[in-house]
Amino acid sequence: MTANLSFGRILRFTLLSLGALIFLAPYIFMISTAGKAQSEIFSSSLSLIPEQWSYVENFTKALSRVSMPTLLMNGVIVCAMIFVVQIVVAIPCAYAMAKLKFRAARLMMVLVMLGLLVPIHATALPLYVAFDRLAVLNSYTALVAPFSISVFAIFLFLQFFRAIPDDLIHAARLDGMSETGIVARVVVPNAWPAITAFAIFSVVAHWNDLFWPLVVVTNQHYATPPLGLLYFRAAEAGDDYGALMAATLIITFPLVAAFLVAQKRFVEGITMTGLKG
C-alpha cells in the first residue's frame, strides 16, 4: 500500500477530502453548536470544539420542550403512508404503460411528462382550498393525499419495467397468472433496485418537506419533524440555538442512520437504475 502512495494519489485524496469537508461543514458545525452553551454561541470566538460541553443540557431541552416522539412518529407515519400509497399506485400503472397495449398509453405518457413539470407549489392553493372544504386540514390525509400519485415514481418504474423481457411476462401468462399476479409475483420481486432507489427519493423528500405541512397543518399534534422544528424555534427556543441544533440532530439522525445501515443496497439501487448524478 505504501508504495502506491504516489504524489497523484495523495493529491486526489486531498482534493476529495477537502470536497467532503466542504459538504459536511454545515453538519459538523451543527454537531458542534449542539454542544455549546448559549454564551459560547454568541461569543466572538469561533471554535469547533465546545469550551464547555453542554450536550446534555441542550438535548434535555430539545427533548423536554417539544414532543419529540410525536414529531418523529408523525414523520414515520406520513413518510410510510406516502411511500406505500405511491408504490401501490405507481407500480401497476407503470406496468400497464410498459407492457400492455392500450389506446390511452400515449396520452398517459404525455400526462406523466406534464405531471413531472408541475411542482407542488403551483397546485398548493387549489389543493388547500379543496382540503379546507372537505374539512380534512390538520390530518394525516391532508399530509399524504397530494403525494399519493407520484409521476416521478411512474416514470422511474416505467423505464425499469421496459427492460424486463417480454418473454418473462409471456411465460407468466402461460403459467396461468393474472395481470395482478404478474405484477405481484414477477415484476415486483425483480424490481427491488428500482423500488429501493425510489424509496430514498420519496422518504428523504417527504421527511424533510416543510412546505406542504406548513400549508395544511396548524395543529402541533400532526406536525412533521421539520414543522415541529419551526414551532420549536418560534415558540420555545427563541434564540436558544444550542437546543435547536440538538433538536435538528435528533430529527436528521434517522435518515443518516438509515442511509449508513443500508448504504450498500441504496448505492446498488441507484446505479442499477441508471439514476446517477
Added chain:
Amino acid sequence: MSILSLRGITKSFAGNAILKGVSLEAEEGEFIALVGPSGCGKSTLLRIVAGLEHADGGEIVIGGREVSRLAAADRNVAMVFQSYALYPHLTAGQNIAVPLAMRRLSGVQRFPFVGNFLPGQRQIRADIQRQVREMASSLKIDHLLDRKPGQMSGGQRQRVALARAMVRSPSAFLMDEPLSNLDANLRVHARGEIVELHRRAGVPTLYVTHDQSEALSMADRVAVMIGGTLLQLASPKEIYDDPAHIEVARFLGQPRINVIETRMEPSGTVRFGAITLAAENPASGEVPVMLGVRPEFVRLSGTPDGMLKARVERTEFLGSEVIVHARLDAIGETIVARISPAEAAPLTAGIPVSVEIEPDRAMLFAASGERLRAQTVAFAAPLEKAHG
C-alpha cells in the same frame, strides 16, 4: 384426428399483413418445425397459438376445442422461449412448480402467510413438490433445484425451462428457437433430447427455428413460411427433394440451390447444357423460367470438353466435402458444386472445367416461383466420370 389445427390465421400490425391466412394441421404426437427467414411471421404465429397475441381472423383448435377466444392460461399449451424466460428471483425448483401451483392452488391458498393455514393446501404442495422432483430427475437436473437461474449455465437453464413446460402435461408444446442461445456443441446434443422429450409427452409440438438443419433433423414435418405465407408443409425428405416453391428450395439446403434464369421454349422444353427438361403443362409461347439444381448434383470434371464450360473461381474446403464456385462461360453466372475432396483435388482457382448436372435432379420453377413439374427427356453427356 388432428390434435392441433390452425385454419386461415391472419394478422396484421399497423396495416402490414404479417400472416396471410396460415393453415396447418398437426397429428397427435407430431413434431412440426416452422422455419423461415427472420420476419416471416413464424414467431407471431406461435404467439397467436399460445394466446399471447390475438389473430385478426382464423380458428385455432387444440384437442378438439376451439381456443382462439380463450386467454393464454386457459389453452393449456406450454411454451419454451428463446431466452428461457425463467423467473430470475425463484430457484429452479420453484420455477418448475409455478405452473402447477397456479393451477392447483386457489388464489387464497397461494396468498402469502394466510394460505399456509388453509386446509388441504399442505397435501397439494407436497404433491407439487413430488412432481417437480420427478420431472427434475427425468431431465437430470435434480442437483440444480436449489439454484437460481443466474447461477446456471445456458444448457442448464434450457433444461429447467423444458421441465417447467412439461411438468403440467400440456395439450401442445410450443417452442420458440429454444436452442439458439446455446453453443454449437450443446445445440446438437440438445436436439436429440428435445425430440426424446417430445416423444415421451406424445403431444403435438410446434417448433419455430430459423436453423434449417434443426428443422430437417428434428421434425416429422417441416413447414416453410416466407413472407407470412406457409409455402409448403411436408416431411424433411420431401420438402428438401421436392420443394413446391423456389423460395422453399432456396431456404433449405446449405450451400443454397443453384438457380439459373432461362427460358422455356413454346414446345415446353428447357435446355440447359446437356440436359433437356420437358414441362408437363407447357405454357403458350416462350416464357422465362428458373432452373434449380442443388450443389450436390452438380459435377465438375477437369477436362473442358463438356457442353457447359466454366472456370473455377474459388474452393471452400470443409473437411468431408469441398464447395466449388465456378463461373459459367456462356451466361457469366456462378454455379456452386458440392463434391468430395478427392474430386476437388485437381481443381484450383482459374482452371477451366466442364459442368454436368445429374439427370432427374434439375427442377423447374415458373417466374412467379411456383414449381413446374417437368421430366428430363434427354441428356447427352458422358456422366461415367462423375459417377465413377
